[in-house]
Amino acid sequence: MNQPLHSASRRPAAISGLALAAVTALWWLGSTRLALDDGSDASLRAAAALVALWLVRGMALALLSLRAGALRGWRAGAAQSSGLIAPSWPLVVLACSASTTPLAQVVLAEGLLLVAGAVLPLVGHGLRRLLRRVDLAEAAATALGAGLAAALWYSRGPWSPPLSL
Amino acid sequence: MRSSDTVWHRLLLLLLPGLALCGIVQAAAAPRIELTATAAWQGWSRPGRSTEIDIRLSTDKAVRATLEVLAGRQTVRSDLELQPGRVMRLHMPVGSAGTGAVTLALTVAPDAGSPAGPLERRELVIAQSESPLLGVALAAGGPVGLEGFHSVALAAQDLPRNASAYSSIDALILDAPTLGALDQRQLAALLTHAAACGRIVLLNADPGVRQALEGAGGCGGHTLMPAASLSEARQMLRSSLGASLPTAITAASLAELSRPAQATWNRLAVALAVYFAAALLALVFFVSWPVPLLVSALAAVAVLALLHTVQPPSQLRVWSEGESGAQVARYQAWQQFPGQVRERMRVPIPPQLAAAAQACDPTQSVRFDFDAVRGQLASAEFETRLFHQIRLCYSGSFPMARALTTELRADGLREVRNAGPAAWPAGLLLAQGQVHALPAVAAGARTIIGAEAGPPPGEAVVRTAMARIRPAPDGVAALWPLELAGAADASIESMGWLLLSVVPR
Numbered sequence: 001m002n003q004p005l006h007s008a009s010r011r012p013a014a015i016s017g018l019a020l021a022a023v024t025a026l027w028w029l030g031s032t033r034l035a036l037d038d039g040s041d042a043s044l045r046a047a048a049a050l051v052a053l054w055l056v057r058g059m060a061l062a063l064l065s066l067r068a069g070a071l072r073g074w075r076a077g078a079a080q081s082s083g084l085i086a087p088s089w090p091l092v093v094l095a096c097s098a099s100t101t102p103l104a105q106v107v108l109a110e111g112l113l114l115v116a117g118a119v120l121p122l123v124g125h126g127l128r129r130l131l132r133r134v135d136l137a138e139a140a141a142t143a144l145g146a147g148l149a150a151a152l153w154y155s156r157g158p159w160s161p162p163l164s165l
Numbered sequence: 166m167r168s169s170d171t172v173w174h175r176l177l178l179l180l181l182p183g184l185a186l187c188g189i190v191q192a193a194a195a196p197r198i199e200l201t202a203t204a205a206w207q208g209w210s211r212p213g214r215s216t217e218i219d220i221r222l223s224t225d226k227a228v229r230a231t232l233e234v235l236a237g238r239q240t241v242r243s244d245l246e247l248q249p250g251r252v253m254r255l256h257m258p259v260g261s262a263g264t265g266a267v268t269l270a271l272t273v274a275p276d277a278g279s280p281a282g283p284l285e286r287r288e289l290v291i292a293q294s295e296s297p298l299l300g301v302a303l304a305a306g307g308p309v310g311l312e313g314f315h316s317v318a319l320a321a322q323d324l325p326r327n328a329s330a331y332s333s334i335d336a337l338i339l340d341a342p343t344l345g346a347l348d349q350r351q352l353a354a355l356l357t358h359a360a361a362c363g364r365i366v367l368l369n370a371d372p373g374v375r376q377a378l379e380g381a382g383g384c385g386g387h388t389l390m391p392a393a394s395l396s397e398a399r400q401m402l403r404s405s406l407g408a409s410l411p412t413a414i415t416a417a418s419l420a421e422l423s424r425p426a427q428a429t430w431n432r433l434a435v436a437l438a439v440y441f442a443a444a445l446l447a448l449v450f451f452v453s454w455p456v457p458l459l460v461s462a463l464a465a466v467a468v469l470a471l472l473h474t475v476q477p478p479s480q481l482r483v484w485s486e487g488e489s490g491a492q493v494a495r496y497q498a499w500q501q502f503p504g505q506v507r508e509r510m511r512v513p514i515p516p517q518l519a520a521a522a523q524a525c526d527p528t529q530s531v532r533f534d535f536d537a538v539r540g541q542l543a544s545a546e547f548e549t550r551l552f553h554q555i556r557l558c559y560s561g562s563f564p565m566a567r568a569l570t571t572e573l574r575a576d577g578l579r580e581v582r583n584a585g586p587a588a589w590p591a592g593l594l595l596a597q598g599q600v601h602a603l604p605a606v607a608a609g610a611r612t613i614i615g616a617e618a619g620p621p622p623g624e625a626v627v628r629t630a631m632a633r634i635r636p637a638p639d640g641v642a643a644l645w646p647l648e649l650a651g652a653a654d655a656s657i658e659s660m661g662w663l664l665l666s667v668v669p670r
Contacts, residue, residue, distance in 0.1 A: 014448050014457055018441065025437050032552055033430055039420070042552040079454040086461035090440050090468045094433060097472055097506050098551035 014083030046098035069124025077121020328357035329521035360562030483661030504549030
């Protein structure tokens with residue numbers, strides 16, 4: 001009974017992750033082609049694609065994983081997080097190869113996303129146990145996730161200079 | 166007895182480490198290396214121009230060392246084997262030095278019985294002239310001036326061995342004694358510069374030398390000028406400076422002759438499309454959550470493997486120009502290395518093009534390896550990444566023996582005669598804005614050019630040739646593809662052309 005339920009909750013997140021990766025890939029390939037045609041530096045577009053992937057996945061994780069943890073527990077939340085994070089990996093590999101962003105920074109960012117994907121559902125699950133009511137836990141997790149996403153958005157300046165180009 | 170033995174043993178035990186230490190210290194004593202360096206042209210150059218550093222090295226013991234010359238963003242490196250009692254001399258080409266500061270660092274190899282690390286370090290300042298530079302290499306005579314120029318008095322040893330270093334000066338006056346004092350490599354560099362339309366006045370050269378140099382100058386020989394006196398030399402330079410010379414083809418124009426390197430982009434676009442389709446199918450058909458995760462992870466590894474296994478060839482484009490009957494043609498070449506992954510790429514420099522090699526973009530960080538035995542650049546090393554194109558630019562000249570004459574007949578057809586000593590292959594004839602197919606013609610034979618249509622003038626090569634015909638736009642020129650088998654191997658996708666202008670008589 002649990003497996004189809006988990007699958008149903010995981011699929012939208014995985015499809016969102018895939019759609020996010022596809023849209024970013026489309027933008028990156030298009031802007032890179034333009035850069036190649038006019039002889040400009042394609043690495044700036046690659047760096048911007050990396051930052052966009054980190055930022056959007058981070059914000060989506062904050063919004064969805066906390067709530068998923070609160071509603072369906074840690075395992076389902078973590079599975080949903082992995083569906084959101086993983087589809088971008090091939091694109092991250094390509095954008096990393098094309099950018100001048102230090103490799104350590106890329107590995108660290110992906111590692112942090114994975115850690116966040118595991119920790120946020122746990123926090124959501126903890127909220128549910130703390131508040132004991134699903135509707136209250138869901139509201140609290142949503143509010144906390146929105147706050148985290150907003151904090152991520154407003155703190156992006158120092159670590160995402162390519163997006164401000 | 167026993168007590169004296171013990172004393173001796175103790176003394177020996179104390180002495181042996183001391184003796185061993187002395188031996189080690191003696192063996193590890195750093196070799197004394199003398200390093201002196203002077204820049205060509207008495208240390209003068211111009212902003213953004215290449216020059217040459219004359220380096221002398223001597224040592225008191227055999228040692229393997231590495232010398233690095235850093236100028237701007239480009240480094241020239243050479244592995245050396247120094248022998249005691251022998252002075253090693255290197256003439257290293259250096260690119261534009263930016264602020265004019267050139268740093269030389271000599272490092273001894275660790276296996277030389279001496280500690281590794283920087284042993285000698287020298288700073289050299291290249292004076293940067295804002296005014297055009299006039300090199301005056303006269304064995305006798307006072308200072309020579311030319312309005313608007315900064316004159317530099319030179320001796321024979323101040324002239325460079327690398328043709329690329331001639332870009333530092335804008336005009337040169339030299340007399341017969343100085344010319345006679347030049348060594349083979351200096352003469353070769355001087356002739357290459359002359360073929361590249363460098364302005365040179367030969368003062369009091371005897372008829373034999375003048376005859377030998379006839380035809381060696383590029384631009385119809387207008388830039389290699391014999392003069393009988395200093396005043397005549399000055400006058401000739403003024404006249405030459407008043408006339409505009411055809412400039413060498415730019416790297417940007419050469420780049421237009423190659424198709425954009427988009428094979429990698431196309432391949433990756435297809436790979437990503439396949440991945441997204443596979444990931445979507447995995448989501449649809451597999452309920453278990455690790456499957457899509459595994460698909461993404463495997464796709465990331467596959468993409469990385471694809472980048473590492475497929476290395477597109479570099480593109481080499483050579484554009485050469487000469488005038489009908491001239492002995493030399495000058496060339497500009499451009500080689501593009503498409504990047505695939507983040508790595509340090511090392512590429513060999515074709516020996517035939519190594520006379521003057523440099524990064525097309527002076528801000529590009531490149532390390533060249535200099536072959537001390539052959540006295541030329543052997544390879545280049547640079548950081549690359551996906552979609553990053555590193556370009557190296559080459560220039561020089563090569564001997565040529567092609568000549569053609571054309572005549573427009575009353576019936577509107579054009580008669581073309583091969584006036585050279587050898588047959589030529591099929592090519593194109595560009596005449597008065599029209600493009601015609603030019604058949605292969607044997608030495609001394611003629612052909613009639615009718616209304617056969619050549620390729621459309623919109624083709625990049627034809628367009629470039631049309632733009633470079635002198636006198637423009639109604640001049641006549643022949644365009645042939647160049648055989649580059651000697652200059653490029655199978656890993657290089659090479660194309661070259663020779664544009665031979667017919668000088669109107």
